[in-house]
Amino acid sequence: MTVKTTRGPATALAWEYTIDGTSVRLTRVAVDPSAVVRVTSPPRDAGHPHEGLAIESATTTTTGSELTVTFTGVSGPRSKPCGADYGAEAAESDLAVVVIVIEYRHAKDEACPAIGAQRSATLELSRPLGDRAVLEVTQGLPVELTTTG
Incomplete structure (x- = not known):
């Protein structure tokens, strides 16, 4: 699927889900959990x-x-x-x-x-x-x- 990034559009792997009894299709970018960005906020x-x-x-x-x-x-x-x-x-x-x-x-x-x-x-x-x-x-x-x- 094409996703919007801070550097413009990019192509990424995605999962597609269907919901039983409907024509609805959901797509989610396939992201490895190790690629998730975690940032600690400065103290308030x-x-x-x-x-x-x-x-x-x-x-x-x-x-x-x-x-x-x-x-x-x-x-x-x-x-x-x-x-x-x-x-x-x-x-x-x-x-x-x-x-x-x-x-x-x-x-x-x-x-x-x-x-x-x-x-x-x-x-x-x-x-x-x-x-x-x-x-x-x-x-x-x-x-x-x-x-x-």
């Missing part, structure tokens, strides 16, 4: 009140260690009512980088409209990304990656 502390936001895409260069991620957040800065500033951390392994976006709100329990805006955050990896996948923290799914230069 009181300065990080939120568990992280899902990122939508990432951008890096072929040789640099800087990674910029985009996500949906609030539109204004933390200095304004209902605003927030954002930071990002990475949990890294040899196979993947999990990006954790941290939100720093203007005030706790502030009543604000639920309107999202595209935001970004930049973080420094311990080494260039190379062939590693970029995963979002909420579901562990790969995100679209753009590599420049």
Whole structure:
């Protein structure tokens, strides 16, 4: 089957299942359990009140260690009512980088409209990304990656 990856479409082996009494067919990528990526998140502390936001895409260069991620957040800065500033951390392994976006709100329990805006955050990896996948923290799914230069 064709699967979407952070580096574009790829062909992978798959299992196909049928459900008795229906015409439904389910397909699942055939992945060896030893190939599953496990990344340990960095420790949380009181300065990080939120568990992280899902990122939508990432951008890096072929040789640099800087990674910029985009996500949906609030539109204004933390200095304004209902605003927030954002930071990002990475949990890294040899196979993947999990990006954790941290939100720093203007005030706790502030009543604000639920309107999202595209935001970004930049973080420094311990080494260039190379062939590693970029995963979002909420579901562990790969995100679209753009590599420049």
